[in-house]
Amino acid sequence: MNMAIPTAGRAGLPDSPSNHRLQFERDVLAGLAAPQKTLPCKYFYDEIGSKLFESICELEDYYLTRVEADIFSCALDEMTMVLGQGVALVEPGAGNCEKAEPLLVAMNDPVAYYPLDISPEILLAAQQRIQRRLPTLDVVPVIGDFTSTTVWQQLPKSHQRKVLFFPGSTIGNFTPEQARELLQRFAEQLRPGEGILLGADLVKDSVVLERAYHDSAHVTEAFNKNLLTRINNELNGNFNIDDFAHRAFYHRVRQRVEMHLVSLTDQKVEVSGQQFEFAEGETIHTENSHKYTLSGLRTLLHETGFTTQKFWTDNKQHYAIYYAEVR
Numbered sequence: 207m208n209m210a211i212p213t214a215g216r217a218g219l220p221d222s223p224s225n226h227r228l229q230f231e232r233d234v235l236a237g238l239a240a241p242q243k244t245l246p247c248k249y250f251y252d253e254i255g256s257k258l259f260e261s262i263c264e265l266e267d268y269y270l271t272r273v274e275a276d277i278f279s280c281a282l283d284e285m286t287m288v289l290g291q292g293v294a295l296v297e298p299g300a301g302n303c304e305k306a307e308p309l310l311v312a313m314n315d316p317v318a319y320y321p322l323d324i325s326p327e328i329l330l331a332a333q334q335r336i337q338r339r340l341p342t343l344d345v346v347p348v349i350g351d352f353t354s355t356t357v358w359q360q361l362p363k364s365h366q367r368k369v370l371f372f373p374g375s376t377i378g379n380f381t382p383e384q385a386r387e388l389l390q391r392f393a394e395q396l397r398p399g400e401g402i403l404l405g406a407d408l409v410k411d412s413v414v415l416e417r418a419y420h421d422s423a424h425v426t427e428a429f430n431k432n433l434l435t436r437i438n439n440e441l442n443g444n445f446n447i448d449d450f451a452h453r454a455f456y457h458r459v460r461q462r463v464e465m466h467l468v469s470l471t472d473q474k475v476e477v478s479g480q481q482f483e484f485a486e487g488e489t490i491h492t493e494n495s496h497k498y499t500l501s502g503l504r505t506l507l508h509e510t511g512f513t514t515q516k517f518w519t520d521n522k523q524h525y526a527i528y529y530a531e532v533r
Contacts, residue, residue, distance in 0.1 A: 226324070231441055231478055238475075238482045238490070245433055247379050247465075247493040248324065248351060252436050256301060256328050258429040267421040269414065270375055273525040274405055278308070281518040281527070285403070286312045288516050288529050294318040294366035298352035298376075298392075301325070303332035305373045310340060317366055318344040322352045353388065358395055368396055373405035373527070378462070378496040382506075385496070389510035393532050401531040402512065409497045410524055412456040419454035419463050419495065427452035430465055430492055443477040453489065465493040500526060 230249060237244040251259065263271035278285070291314040297306050300321030310316055319336065323329050329347040337345050350357030370392055377385050392402060419426055430452045437443040450467045457464055469484035476482075498506070503526065504514050512530035519526040 227440065234437055234441060234477060235480055238477065238480075243482075243484075243488070243490040245490055245492050248353070249436065250429065250433055250493070251301070251323075251325055251328075252432075253325060253327050255429060255432050255436070256325055258425060258432060260302060261425050262421070262429060265421050265423060265425060267417045267423075268426075269418055269524060270407055273520050274305075274373060274375075274527070277518050277520055277525065277527055278305075282308070282312050284516075285309070285518070285527075285529070286314060289313060289369055289401070289403070290367070291315050292317050292367060294320065294364070294368050295371050296320045296322070296361065296368055296395075297371040298322045299372070299374075300329065300332070302328050303336060306371055307336055307339070309371065310336065310343065316343060318346060320346050320348055320361055322348045322350065322357055324349065324351055353391075355391075358391075361395075368400045370396070370402040370404075372402060375405055375407040375495065375525070377404060377406055378498070379494060380496070381494065382496065385506060386510055389506065389512070393511035396532045398532050401515070401529055402507075404503075404507070404528045404530065406498045406503050406526055406528070407495065408519075408523055408526055409461055409499055410522075412458065414524075415456045415463050415497070416454060419465060420452070424452075426454065426465075430467060433492060434467065437477055441478045443475065445475050445477075446473070449473055450490075460496075461498075462494045462496040464491065465495075466491050498526075503528060 233246050237246065262268050293313060293316050295306060295310060295316055297303065300306065300323045303321050306319065306321065310319055321329055321332060326349050329349065333345050333347050336343070348357060348360045350360065380388055431447050431450065434445040434447055434450065438445055449470050451470055453466045453468050454463055466489035469486060469488045472486050473484050474481055475484065507514055507528065507530045511532055513533050514528055514530045517526055517528045
């Protein structure tokens, strides 16, 4: 993809398409060569994958988005009071920015919004939508992987007070070690007194969890399998999509939902000229979604340089939103 992102002000420069493809290829080939085959979940979100995820968020089975939205709706005034005036909101993994939009509208004179994402098309549409609604707000898309240090270097240097916005339980896609490293990196981007508004899914009954990731409409299955379609399209792969099944289950010990693609037969697949063998029943591990306890989340934030100021949850304690500041 090669798409310029016009902005109201300064724009982050996107990674070059060739560099993005090379990284995608390296990650896919390395993952498929591992003893437990894996694919990074960040590559779910091409244009088709992003739209499928939007559809997932509308499903009755997928409680996360609904419960998080209810918490925001009930606590929005209190949240904006805690965030304060004149904030520059930075959203890693912003997607279509629909969660940030009502927050930006409610905030007290926000000065800028920096959505970070790897999908230029999605960010462009979101930027235009938000700019129409908030014409005085400086909306500056930054194209790239928020886990990379280079994307943070694209943010304009300023004295604006920054708050990171990290909803949707994206933190759950990282292992505990990776989550700790990520939050430490986030803390390094902030000055003392600047903060993060973080959403996280909580430990709960496994039936509720598994239904959310194995929905009756099979949208999550299409979302998972789209990763193979993307490999076919972009990396000269020859996956037969029908030879793989979607599987999702809750691992109680690790407190996470795992998503896999299961090979339904013995088969050989070629990607970028390299061949990979699959035994019947062998899986590609595509995503983790770790669940937290309230105390576990507080501890994680404290250990990574933050002090929790406030948190909000639903009456069933299915989900939590924390606001914490760098010490």
